[in-house]
Amino acid sequence: MVRMADVARAAGVSVMTVSNVLNERLPVGEETRARVMAAVEDLGYEVNLTARHLRAGRTDTVAFVVPSFHDYFGELADQVAPLIEAQGRHLVLERTSANAQQEMEALSVARLQTYDGVLLSVAGLDLEQLGLVRTAKPIVVLGERDVPDHLNHVRLANESGAALATAHMLERGSRRILALGCSFDAAHMMTTDRRVGWEHAYREAGLTPDPAYVVPVSDYTSRGGREAMLDVIASGLPFDGVFAVTDIVALGALSALVDAGLRVPDDVQLAGFDNLDMSRFIPPGITSVDANHEGVAEAAVRLLHRQMSGWTGPAEHVVAPVRLVVRGSTRGDS
Amino acid sequence: MVRMADVARAAGVSVMTVSNVLNERLPVGEETRARVMAAVEDLGYEVNLTARHLRAGRTDTVAFVVPSFHDYFGELADQVAPLIEAQGRHLVLERTSANAQQEMEALSVARLQTYDGVLLSVAGLDLEQLGLVRTAKPIVVLGERDVPDHLNHVRLANESGAALATAHMLERGSRRILALGCSFDAAHMMTTDRRVGWEHAYREAGLTPDPAYVVPVSDYTSRGGREAMLDVIASGLPFDGVFAVTDIVALGALSALVDAGLRVPDDVQLAGFDNLDMSRFIPPGITSVDANHEGVAEAAVRLLHRQMSGWTGPAEHVVAPVRLVVRGSTRGDS
DNA sequence: GCCGTGCGTTGTATCGATATATTGAGCGCG
DNA sequence: CGCGCTCAATATATCGATACAACGCACGGC
Numbered sequence: 241m242v243r244m245a246d247v248a249r250a251a252g253v254s255v256m257t258v259s260n261v262l263n264e265r266l267p268v269g270e271e272t273r274a275r276v277m278a279a280v281e282d283l284g285y286e287v288n289l290t291a292r293h294l295r296a297g298r299t300d301t302v303a304f305v306v307p308s309f310h311d312y313f314g315e316l317a318d319q320v321a322p323l324i325e326a327q328g329r330h331l332v333l334e335r336t337s338a339n340a341q342q343e344m345e346a347l348s349v350a351r352l353q354t355y356d357g358v359l360l361s362v363a364g365l366d367l368e369q370l371g372l373v374r375t376a377k378p379i380v381v382l383g384e385r386d387v388p389d390h391l392n393h394v395r396l397a398n399e400s401g402a403a404l405a406t407a408h409m410l411e412r413g414s415r416r417i418l419a420l421g422c423s424f425d426a427a428h429m430m431t432t433d434r435r436v437g438w439e440h441a442y443r444e445a446g447l448t449p450d451p452a453y454v455v456p457v458s459d460y461t462s463r464g465g466r467e468a469m470l471d472v473i474a475s476g477l478p479f480d481g482v483f484a485v486t487d488i489v490a491l492g493a494l495s496a497l498v499d500a501g502l503r504v505p506d507d508v509q510l511a512g513f514d515n516l517d518m519s520r521f522i523p524p525g526i527t528s529v530d531a532n533h534e535g536v537a538e539a540a541v542r543l544l545h546r547q548m549s550g551w552t553g554p555a556e557h558v559v560a561p562v563r564l565v566v567r568g569s570t571r572g573d574s
Numbered sequence: 575m576v577r578m579a580d581v582a583r584a585a586g587v588s589v590m591t592v593s594n595v596l597n598e599r600l601p602v603g604e605e606t607r608a609r610v611m612a613a614v615e616d617l618g619y620e621v622n623l624t625a626r627h628l629r630a631g632r633t634d635t636v637a638f639v640v641p642s643f644h645d646y647f648g649e650l651a652d653q654v655a656p657l658i659e660a661q662g663r664h665l666v667l668e669r670t671s672a673n674a675q676q677e678m679e680a681l682s683v684a685r686l687q688t689y690d691g692v693l694l695s696v697a698g699l700d701l702e703q704l705g706l707v708r709t710a711k712p713i714v715v716l717g718e719r720d721v722p723d724h725l726n727h728v729r730l731a732n733e734s735g736a737a738l739a740t741a742h743m744l745e746r747g748s749r750r751i752l753a754l755g756c757s758f759d760a761a762h763m764m765t766t767d768r769r770v771g772w773e774h775a776y777r778e779a780g781l782t783p784d785p786a787y788v789v790p791v792s793d794y795t796s797r798g799g800r801e802a803m804l805d806v807i808a809s810g811l812p813f814d815g816v817f818a819v820t821d822i823v824a825l826g827a828l829s830a831l832v833d834a835g836l837r838v839p840d841d842v843q844l845a846g847f848d849n850l851d852m853s854r855f856i857p858p859g860i861t862s863v864d865a866n867h868e869g870v871a872e873a874a875v876r877l878l879h880r881q882m883s884g885w886t887g888p889a890e891h892v893v894a895p896v897r898l899v900v901r902g903s904t905r906g907d908s
Numbered sequence: 909g910c911c912g913t914g915c916g917t918t919g920t921a922t923c924g925a926t927a928t929a930t931t932g933a934g935c936g937c938g
Numbered sequence: 939c940g941c942g943c944t945c946a947a948t949a950t951a952t953c954g955a956t957a958c959a960a961c962g963c964a965c966g967g968c
Contacts, residue, residue: 241631241710241954243953243954243955244954244955244956245954245955253917253918254917254918254919255918255954255955255956256917256918256919256955256956256957257916257917257918258955259955259956260916260917260956263956265956265957266915266916266917267915267916268916268917269915269916269917272916272917286684286687287684287954287955288628288687288953288954288955289684289685289687289688289955290624290627290628290633290688290953290954290955291628291923291953291954291955291956292954292955292956293624293688293923293955294622294624294625294628294922294923294924294925294953294954294955295922295923295954295955295956295957296923296955296956297575297923299624303666308648308652309643309647309648309649309651309652309655309667310648310649310652310851311648313643313648314642314643314644314645314647314648315643315644317643317669318642318643318644318669321643321669330668330685331669332637332666332667332668333643333651333666333667333668334664334666334667335651335652335655335665350620350621350623351623351664353620353622353623354623354624354627376575461851462851462852462854462855463855466855491852491855491856492855494855494856494857495854495855495856495857495859498857498858499857517644517795517796518796518825518852518856520796520829521796521797521800521825521826521828521829522825522829522852522856523828523829523832523833523857524832525829575924577923577924577925578924578925578926579924579925587947587948588947588948588949589924589925589926589948590925590926590927590947590948590949591946591947591948592925593925593926594926594946594947597925597926599926599927600945600946600947601945601946602946602947603945603946603947606946606947621924621925622923622924622925623925624923624924624925625923625924625925625926625953626924626925626926627925627953628923628924628925628952628953628954628955629924629925629926629927629952629953630925630926630953631953
């Protein structure tokens with residue numbers, strides 16, 4: 241590896257002069273600068289960022305830690321990246337590996353401190369694990385779980401979103417709406433909050449939600465949604481609407497409904513949550529609660545930036561508002 | 575920030591002893607070790623990885639540089655991650671920002687050398703830009719462009735994949751198959767290669783491909799695919815099949831076809847490329863060329879690992895084979 | 909002719925952890 | 939009682955870039 245000292249020797253100057261040429265920190269004579277640049281070109285020198293980071297105590301880099309690189313997180317990350325870059329920093333994505341347990345304790349926490357700040361997306365982590373994130377680093381937690389008070393947190397308005405979608409389908413004539421992928425599992429806040437929203441919409445409409453219509457999925461994939469949906473159909477439970485906990489699950493449900501010969505939205509209305517890019521285009525268009533990537537990204541970056549700027553006030557807990565995007569999978573005005 | 579020296583002082587030992595306790599390098603007396611561990615706990619010490627990396631000359635980290643965190647790349651990254659981790663290394667995703675031009679020259683190349691190796695996915699970069707990636711770092715290029723000979727490269731069998739999909743639709747009765755999103759643009763290898771595959775299938779079947787059926791898209795999104803498809807429909811050009819250059823584009827095409835009242839696959843057969851997760855579930859199931867993430871990931875990681883282990887033989891250019899996954903958007907045996 | 913000013917350049921300490929060589933204490937054995 | 943051996947613990951140099959203070963030199967003013 242070619243070091244700055246090598247360049248200095250080749251150009252017949254001191255290392256500091258090389259550094260000053262490259263960083264334009266102190267002024268350097270024109271003729272000297274030219275000699276240095278020539279040597280840099282010649283040797284193919286590139287600054288060692290690791291050394292610079294150590295010396296500077298900063299990396300100008302922010303990590304976004306996600307459970308997987310897929311779908312929702314990929315889309316959100318694409319929103320976050322430009323905002324971080326606008327601050328002159330750089331964004332990298334890290335994945336909490338499969339074995340979140342040991343990972344969190346052993347490696348990740350130590351690794352995170354190579355970054356100036358961390359956006360931590362919690363899906364697989366529970367409160368207890370979050371408790372041991374006691375790093376002094378600026379950190380903002382994203383996601384639908386409860387987090388310790390002292391951590392900055394951005395989440396979606398899950399309840400109101402689910403209620404919007406459900407109310408919309410009730411309004412358009414559905415009376416038996418499945419809450420697919422929702423749950424009563426207190427440990428899984430997202431699916432629970434969305435179930436509560438579903439219940440609220442029922443009550444708001446003067447109806448009583450039936451717990452039998454809360455149908456769990458084995459995993460939050462299209463496959464999981466499809467299988468749960470097929471089970472419901474096979475069981476004979478009558479239904480005329482599906483609120484799926486995510487668009488991914490909704491897609492699985494749609495696949496099952498079509499296979500079973502049920503028409504969407506004529507026989508069954510369908511709505512999801514997240515408003516993924518694809519949801520607009522999947523025929524007949526999936527009605528979905530927009531996950532407000534823009535708002536979430538903006539809030540998260542703002543909170544993070546504030547911490548990185550030295551602010552040490554109390555943590556903020558932002559609930560990003562959501563809105564319903566109506567498409568062909570639910571019925572028009574009747 | 576609490577340094578190793580702070581721990582050493584608190585425990586009444588030298589820094590090396592602390593280091594030895596934490597890294598289990600040289601043996602340390604039981605009683606001393608306990609004192610050190612207590613001090614570590616007490617002060618909440620965490621090793622400074624930047625310093626360690628500088629000293630060690632390694633970071634045990636590999637970067638996967640992608641044009642966006644979305645879709646195809648997100649899925650591929652999820653395949654790559656476990657393979658890298660199996661080598662005791664860590665994977666992070668970096669995004670080539672919008673202004674690839676300056677980015678490539680100024681920052682990225684320097685940044686890349688904080689990693690032990692780099693997987694570089696080229697979509698927005700052209701050959702010339704790749705030329706200036708003259709770093710000595712282990713690097714493997716992924717993607718459908720031509721790359722300089724000296725760089726290790728993994729690509730898909732684009733031509734044969736496109737031919738598979740086209741031949742399949744020809745076999746099942748289509749005679750006028752659009753090559754949607756394909757092109758004659760020599761600078762855009764992927765769309766060109768896939769067009770060539772489409773042509774081959776025609777010739778192989780004793781038919782002559784009509785260049786009028788090569789329809790470009792404004793961008794490689796579902797929106798772009800949808801708009802191009804709508805234009806074709808409006809133009810009155812007769813067609814009975816669509817080979818879309820990617821599944822994302824295919825989804826847009828499907829959306830347009832359904833809106834136009836065309837039945838898939840009865841009126842128009844449709845096939846895509848990439849076999850994204852969603853393609854299996856989007857009714858009626860999108861026939862697609864599987865992008866062989868597993869094979870691509872495996873080859874890329876293998877080539878990278880070889881370089882990181884010190885191998886300096888000639889670069890290898892791997893063409894990962896693909897296969898066709900038949901679903902409902904094309905017709906069954908007739 | 910001497911001193912002050914300003915600009916360009918350089919030497920040295922530092923960031924925090926670790927590899928290597930070395931010191932020191934304890935113990936067995938002749 | 940002393941020599942050598944082992945094992946634990948330490949001192950120091952190093953990774954590569956940069957902040958800071960100091961230095962040398964040319965030039966202008968009196």
